[in-house]
Amino acid sequence: MDKNYHDIPGTYVFDGTQNRAGYHLNMFCKSLDVEANRDAFRNDPDVYLDRYPMTAEQRKAIEDRDWLGMLQLGGNIYYTFKIAIFDQVSMQAVGGMMSNMTEEEFRQMMINGGRSVEGNRSKSEGN
Amino acid sequence: MARITAGIGTSHVPAIGAAIDHDKTQEDYWKPLFDGYMPAQEYVEKNTPDVAILVYNDHASAFSLELISTFLLGVADYFPPADEGYGPRQVPGVEGHPELAWHLAESLILDEFDMAIANEMPVDHGLTVPLSITCGQPDAWPFKVIPLCVNVIQYPQPTGKRCFKLGQAIRKAVESFPEDLHVAIYGTGGMSHQLQGERAGLINADFDNAFLDDLTADVDRLVNIGHMEYLRESGSEGIEMIMWLIMRGALGEQAKEIYRHYHVPASNTGAGLIILEAA
Numbered sequence A: 001m002d003k004n005y006h007d008i009p010g011t012y013v014f015d016g017t018q019n020r021a022g023y024h025l026n027m028f029c030k031s032l033d034v035e036a037n038r039d040a041f042r043n044d045p046d047v048y049l050d051r052y053p054m055t056a057e058q059r060k061a062i063e064d065r066d067w068l069g070m071l072q073l074g075g076n077i078y079y080t081f082k083i084a085i086f087d088q089v090s091m092q093a094v095g096g097m098m099s100n101m102t103e104e105e106f107r108q109m110m111i112n113g114g115r116s117v118e119g120n121r122s123k124s125e126g127n
Numbered sequence B: 001m002a003r004i005t006a007g008i009g010t011s012h013v014p015a016i017g018a019a020i021d022h023d024k025t026q027e028d029y030w031k032p033l034f035d036g037y038m039p040a041q042e043y044v045e046k047n048t049p050d051v052a053i054l055v056y057n058d059h060a061s062a063f064s065l066e067l068i069s070t071f072l073l074g075v076a077d078y079f080p081p082a083d084e085g086y087g088p089r090q091v092p093g094v095e096g097h098p099e100l101a102w103h104l105a106e107s108l109i110l111d112e113f114d115m116a117i118a119n120e121m122p123v124d125h126g127l128t129v130p131l132s133i134t135c136g137q138p139d140a141w142p143f144k145v146i147p148l149c150v151n152v153i154q155y156p157q158p159t160g161k162r163c164f165k166l167g168q169a170i171r172k173a174v175e176s177f178p179e180d181l182h183v184a185i186y187g188t189g190g191m192s193h194q195l196q197g198e199r200a201g202l203i204n205a206d207f208d209n210a211f212l213d214d215l216t217a218d219v220d221r222l223v224n225i226g227h228m229e230y231l232r233e234s235g236s237e238g239i240e241m242i243m244w245l246i247m248r249g250a251l252g253e254q255a256k257e258i259y260r261h262y263h264v265p266a267s268n269t270g271a272g273l274i275i276l277e278a279a
Helices: A016-031 A035-043 A045-049 A056-063 A067-072 A077-087 A091-098 A103-111 B014-021 B031-046 B098-110 B125-135 B160-175 B205-217 B219-223 B227-234 B238-249
Strands: B003-010 B051-056 B071-074 B116-118 B144-150 B182-188 B255-266 B269-278
Touching: A016 A056, A016 A077, A035 A045, A045 A056, A056 A067, A067 A077, A067 A091, A077 A091, A091 A103, A103 B255, B003 B031, B003 B125, B003 B160, B003 B238, B014 B125, B031 B125, B031 B255, B031 B269, B051 B125, B051 B238, B071 B098, B098 B144, B098 B160, B125 B144, B125 B182, B144 B238, B160 B182, B160 B219, B160 B238, B182 B238, B205 B219, B205 B227, B205 B238, B205 B255, B205 B269, B219 B238, B227 B238
Parallel strands: B003 B182, B051 B144, B051 B182, B071 B116
Antiparallel strands: B003 B269, B071 B144, B255 B269
């Protein structure tokens, strides 16, 4: 199987390996769709997180709101973003935190046309 | 017989729906985008279909990692807006067309496209934002909708070529439906965007504009774009554009461009819209 998408910089392709690694992390995120679950998580995050058999690293990434770390440990952005909705944090703020920018810098980059593909295509080719 | 006369390609960015719902469309940030949507609304008002097949993806709303369907048809007579964490969008519920939807499911499966079938599912911004973009804010949507949900989150997504062929099979299936129905098809999502990782915020306007051009000029090129090219050139979420190829396949060999609009940014996305007619 061709996995050369690992050559794309700064991009975590959600393949079977990621799905397996991140299943419980993502299903925790998905559970926040339900208001009663959001209340339970808010009231006692530790007890709530115990319901999901995650690795210690995954749990710490959630507790630290380490958005990149969650992706690296199998999180998928559509799932992890449910934590951002819970925190009332915008997609542009999360985009900034993943790429070392403030929310305002990220927003301005988008207004200026977004992040260029030039120089961002390939780790091996450096283009 | 039923016939597919028009195809609409459009982005389905959730922030576009929020701008409509919170009355922000005339603010400086949003006005250029929404000005470009007005001709599309006029077109849909003048050429209102009886039914629209709306190709979209669910964003971990109706479905989760428990069950991942590559292609899924909604056959219900009603689909409620999903709660995506903010409460459901305050938009009309979506009325289905079970007779045509079942006809599609049966025809497509016998034609070797193995569709999953959903009798109950909420629909998220992927489906309701294209309706808002092209219909505004009516009390009820002006046509019935058959949701066709495509997996674009879990790699590997279906190929663009497979999507195009599914579109061709949809055209055949619609034309074998006896009732005289005017059917439109929406391909939604995209255009270039990446929500995740250090490369978040990627936009490739050249890629997007060439994609819009080649929906009429060089469909073969689009059909042969592979996963790597979408991921690399249009961002990890730009691969949603494969859904536009279902729409394009359903229009037949030749299609005519009626209108297009492209604007950067809508939140983190290159927002495109195109109206095509079967030639």
